[in-house]
Amino acid sequence: MNRNTILIWGAGAIGGTLGAYLSRAGEDVLLVDIVEPHVEAMNTDGLLIEGPVETFRQSVKAARPSDVEGQFSRIILAVKAHHTRDAVRSLKPYLAESGTVLSAQNGLNEIIIAEEIGAERTIGCFVNFGADWLEPGRILFGNRAAVAVGGLDGQTSDAVREYHRLLSIFEPKAVLTDNIWGYLWGKLGYGSLLFATALTNASMSENLASERHFPVYRRLGQEVMAVAKARGVKPLGFNGFNPDAFMPGADEDAARRSVADMAEFNRHTAKTHSGIWRDLAVRKRKTEVDAQIAIIATLGHEAGIATPAISRLVELIHHIEDVRREQSWSTLDEMLKL
Numbered sequence: 001m002n003r004n005t006i007l008i009w010g011a012g013a014i015g016g017t018l019g020a021y022l023s024r025a026g027e028d029v030l031l032v033d034i035v036e037p038h039v040e041a042m043n044t045d046g047l048l049i050e051g052p053v054e055t056f057r058q059s060v061k062a063a064r065p066s067d068v069e070g071q072f073s074r075i076i077l078a079v080k081a082h083h084t085r086d087a088v089r090s091l092k093p094y095l096a097e098s099g100t101v102l103s104a105q106n107g108l109n110e111i112i113i114a115e116e117i118g119a120e121r122t123i124g125c126f127v128n129f130g131a132d133w134l135e136p137g138r139i140l141f142g143n144r145a146a147v148a149v150g151g152l153d154g155q156t157s158d159a160v161r162e163y164h165r166l167l168s169i170f171e172p173k174a175v176l177t178d179n180i181w182g183y184l185w186g187k188l189g190y191g192s193l194l195f196a197t198a199l200t201n202a203s204m205s206e207n208l209a210s211e212r213h214f215p216v217y218r219r220l221g222q223e224v225m226a227v228a229k230a231r232g233v234k235p236l237g238f239n240g241f242n243p244d245a246f247m248p249g250a251d252e253d254a255a256r257r258s259v260a261d262m263a264e265f266n267r268h269t270a271k272t273h274s275g276i277w278r279d280l281a282v283r284k285r286k287t288e289v290d291a292q293i294a295i296i297a298t299l300g301h302e303a304g305i306a307t308p309a310i311s312r313l314v315e316l317i318h319h320i321e322d323v324r325r326e327q328s329w330s331t332l333d334e335m336l337k338l
C-alpha cells in the first residue's frame, strides 16, 4: 500500500465490480470490507465477476478496515447508504489531507460525506449498473448502465477528472457532468419506483409493466420530481427514466412511456430484482429506505411539498423489514389506496 493506492471502501456488489475492473486494468487497488470471509476469499482466490457482460476471475488485494495503514489520496465509497457515516468515520484516518472520497452509492450520501470530511474533499458520482454480491469472492455483474461523475459545486477539478478517468475504465460511456445533483435526484426518482417494485416478489420489469400499478409509479415519480424542483435541482434522465415526464403539469402519456421504457431496460439484465428486494427477500436485512427514500419526505416537508406516496412506501418497506407484511402484489396494492 502506498499513497497512490486507490481504496475501495465497501467491496460488495458495486465496490467489488469496480475494484475488479480497475485491478484488471493495472490500477493499484485495495478492497476494504468488514466481511472477513469475503476479504479472505478475495485475497486467496481473487474476485470472480460473472454474468452476461463478461466473466473473469481477477486477482485483487483486500483488507479489513483494521488492517489498513497509511494515507491515501483516492477513496471510492461503496457501502449501503445507511452505513455511510460510520464508514466515512472509519476511513477518515486514512484519507490524506488533500485526498478525496467519491460516493459510488444510491442516495444523497454526498451530503453526509461532506459533513464528515468537507465538501471540498467530496466528489459526486451516480451509478446505475446492476450487480449482486453472491457469496464471498463472487459477484454477479448483471448489466451495464449509466455512470456519471461530477463536482458537488458543478466544477471539474483535477480530482473529478481523475475519478472520471477511473470510472471510464469500468464504463467507457461514463459521463463527466456539471450537474451531478441532477443525476442523483434522477436516481432518487428511479429509485422510488424500484422500492415500490420490492413490495412484490416479481421482477423489476414485471412490476413496472403492471398497468394496474402505473398510477403508483407515476405518483412516486411526481412527488420526487416536485421536491427536486423545489430545491432548485434540474433532474436528469437515464436508462428509461425521464424526469420531465413526472414534473408538475406533465401529461400522463409521457409518464406511461417512461415507466414502459424502464420496464424494457430492466428486461435485459441478469439482475432481475433490485438491491432493495434482495436485502428483504435474500439477505433478510434492513434496506436503505430511511437513508434514501424517507429523506425525500423530510426535504419535501421543508420545501412545503406533500409526499404521501413516499411516506406510505417507507411505511410498507418497514413493515416487510419487521416481518409484519409479505412481499406480494397485495402489499403493492396498498399503494393504490392513497
Ligand SMILES: NC(=O)C1=CN([C@@H]2O[C@H](COP(=O)(O)OP(=O)(O)OC[C@H]3O[C@@H](n4cnc5c(N)ncnc54)[C@H](OP(=O)(O)O)[C@@H]3O)[C@@H](O)[C@H]2O)C=CC1
Residues within 6 Å of the ligand: 009, 010, 011, 012, 013, 014, 015, 032, 033, 034, 035, 065, 078, 079, 080, 081, 083, 086, 087, 090, 104, 105, 106, 107, 127, 128, 129, 130, 131, 132, 133, 271, 275, 288
Ligand atoms: N447493487 C447494485 O446493483 C447497485 C447498488 N447501488 C448502490 O451502491 C451502494 C452499495 O451497494 P451494494 O454494493 O449493492 O451493497 P453490498 O451490500 O453488496 O456491498 C457493501 C459492502 O460494504 C460492506 N460494509 C458495510 N459497512 C462497511 C464499513 N464501515 N467499512 C467497510 N465495508 C463496509 C458491507 O458489509 P455488510 O454486508 O456486512 O453490511 C458489504 O460487504 C448502495 O448505496 C446501493 O444502493 C447503486 C446502483 C446499483
Ligand SMILES: CC(C)(CO)C(=O)C(=O)O
Residues within 6 Å of the ligand: 106, 128, 129, 130, 131, 145, 194, 271, 273, 274, 275, 276
Ligand atoms: C436496480 C439497480 C441496479 C438500478 O437499476 C439498483 O440501483 C438497485 O438494485 O438498487
